[in-house]
Amino acid sequence: SGTVAGAIEGTIQGVPSIAISQILSNKNKNTPLSFDLAQKIIQDLVQNIFTNGYPLKGRKLLNVNVPNCSLQEYKG
Numbered sequence: 001s002g003t004v005a006g007a008i009e010g011t012i013q014g015v016p017s018i019a020i021s022q023i024l025s026n027k028n029k030n031t032p033l034s035f036d037l038a039q040k041i042i043q044d045l046v047q048n049i050f051t052n053g054y055p056l057k058g059r060k061l062l063n064v065n066v067p068n069c070s071l072q073e074y075k076g
Contacts, residue, residue: 001019001021003020003021004019006019007061007062008061010060010061011060014060015060016056016060016062017060017061017062018045018062019063019064020041020042020045020064021063021064021065021066022035022065022066023065023066023067023068033068034068034069034070036071037066037068037071037074040071045064
């Protein structure tokens with residue numbers, strides 16, 4: 001994807017990079033897309049990086065795929 005390609009370019013330049021994508025397909029086409037889970041995951045990840053440092057010391061690319069579901073449906 002373009003998101004991952006952008007993160008790869010960062011790693012080529014020596015910058016630890018994170019690509020975050022959300023699955024946009026819905027089983028029920030009448031259900032609106034929800035970005036609440038993506039917001040929570042990104043917020044927690046960034047807070048963790050600021051507190052503990054980049055999580056993958058030996059690697060420079062982290063690819064995160066967020067499902068399209070509610071916070072209540074998310075099982076981790």
